[in-house]
Amino acid sequence: MRNLLLVLFFSPLYFYAQSTINCGNTEPIYGKKSYHTGSTGASLAIGDPYVFNIYFHNEQDVITLTENDYLKAVAYLNQVYNQFDIFFKYRGFVDFDITPLTDMLNIVVRETAGDGSALTPDFINISYTTFLTDLPIISHEVGHILGLLHTFQGSPREERAFINPITCEFDPAGTDREIGFFFLDEPDDDDLDAENVTRETTSPDYNALDAGDLVVDTPATYPTPNVCSDISSGVSYYIYSNEVVDETGTPYVDIDVRNIMSYNEYPYLDNLTLGQGVRMRETIANETILQDRLTTVESLYEPYSGIYRTCCWQPEANENPPRFQPGFDYEFVACSDSSILSLGRPLPWPYEDLTFNTGDVVYSFSSDYEVYEDIVHLNNTAIRIVQLEDTPRRCYSNLAKNANSGTIVKFNDGVFNANVTATAKDSLGINDPNLVNNLENGLFLIETNFDDGTQDQKVILKDNE
Structure with a gap:
């Protein structure tokens, strides 16, 4: 089976400096x-x-x-x-x-x-x-x-010395930590009480349903628990000490220090x-x-800026293509339908209309793709947002654009360089529905020229394996 892939380049999106979160909201809202x-x-x-x-x-x-x-x-x-x-x-x-x-x-x-x-x-x-x-x-x-x-709602804390220092292998000040944070057993101004550690529903100390953050599957915690973090590796974990206990005297064995709703080192808040x-x-x-x-869900299949070509030569459509917001895994799937103009339907097709033909993924972007200008909806493709559904939506197949010629450029070394072989195609050749299928394995650039003076370019990595 032949697979068509757009060659994309990825790099990490986010880099953080170490710090501790400080949020101004402490009062519960809503019911x-x-x-x-x-x-x-x-x-x-x-x-x-x-x-x-x-x-x-x-x-x-x-x-x-x-x-x-x-x-x-x-x-x-x-x-x-x-x-x-x-x-x-x-x-x-x-x-x-x-x-x-x-x-x-x-x-x-x-x-x-x-x-x-x-x-x-x-x-x-x-x-x-x-x-x-x-x-x-x-x-x-x-x-x-x-x-x-x-996650620590209603739980105060204080800083004091450990009787027995605890060890953190990544601590820049040394492996033994003598000062740390402890639960402070004093009344708090919050409407909710501190959450006890136990999750045994028969225990008289069990209060997870009515205390803390009111979510049972987040472990009990207190503000800024003792955490060991390694910026270089992204490792962050709670350091246990049996001296750190809740108001019932039970040690905090398991604290989710990476929970987004905690007050911990925010480079690692991802849970x-x-x-x-x-x-x-x-x-x-x-x-x-x-x-x-x-x-509506349909709005996610609409560009945040740019315009679609609706009928004829529109230079502004080339200069300002329909752009889609990052953060999703997009797959743009080949689609076409010869009746799209005769039926008088708008371009692209409505979200609900799935009667177009779909084929292979022509190009795609991951949710962390960072060159936002690249995420555009090109002609003859429908959109699949992987986080939402498997069904491609909104086929954009503007048949008012007639391809009259083109060029197939093969990169002979399998990488983008000057060692290429260019083959010109006339109208019949560039419109051949089996054009890509008939290509040998390799890296190609397909340039298509249209009657309105515009040109489309697609990068194809062909692999029959």
Whole structure:
């Protein structure tokens, strides 16, 4: 079987400096105690995907922000929350206007110090330094808006000396740590009590259903537990000491120090639990203020900018192609239908219409692909968003463009260099439906010239193995 692949180049998206998260939101919002705690029978199979409109307000002039900066934040949020069928649709940005849009989640980039705070869906505040460098904090604040509390909710802490120092092999100050953080058994101002360690439901100390973050499958914790982290490898874990106990005297054996809703070293905050996912979805389902910010799944198959060619030669369509937001695994699948013009249907085809022909994946992008300008919807392809479904949608097959000639360029060494063989094709040759299938194995550039003066280029890596 022949496989067609677009050659793409990938590199890591995010690099962080070590720090500790500092969130301004400590008060519970909405009617949280009525929502699922993830204790038994937690399941995400409770409805369709939720898609939020998201909009940015830049309220600072210390640094210059570009649209790619906002797209990077939206991509990160999707990478974190898509596992729970929660999606974000980028709707743009504005400078120096904090008037909230009531049908959007509004992220306000401010000049003020600190990391962030989540007051309401109208004001998710992020400092400009956090916005550019510390994307896990943005996901933390959005988690609050979607109904999540801190994993240490109601649990105070204090710093003091260990009787027996604990060991951290990555500690830059040495292997023995003499000073650390402990649970402080004192009343807290939060509405919720501290969560005890035990998960034995028959124990008199069991309170996970009604205390802490109200999510049972997040282990009990306290602010900033003792953590060992290695920046070079990305390893981060809780350091156990039997001296660190909850208010019942039970040691904290298992703490999720990588949970996004904790107060730990944010380079490593990358985890949410199933119970937290269920809680968010139930919050969305029960809170009108969040439902008002939702849009359709179809919107994710629409470009955030650019235009489609609708009939004839449109230079602006070449200069401003339809661009799609990063953060999803995209597969652009070959599609065509000769009746598209005669039926008078718009381009691209409606989301609901699946009557076009589909073939191999022509080109694709991973969710962490970082050259955002490349993610465009080209002619004769339909869109598959892997995080949503297997079905390709919105075939764009503009048959008003007639291919009149072209060139097949083979890279003889199998890499992009000047050692090439170019073969010209006339109208019959360039329109041959078996053009790609008849190619031998190798790396090719197919240039197609159209009657309207435009040209398409596709890179093909052919492999029959």
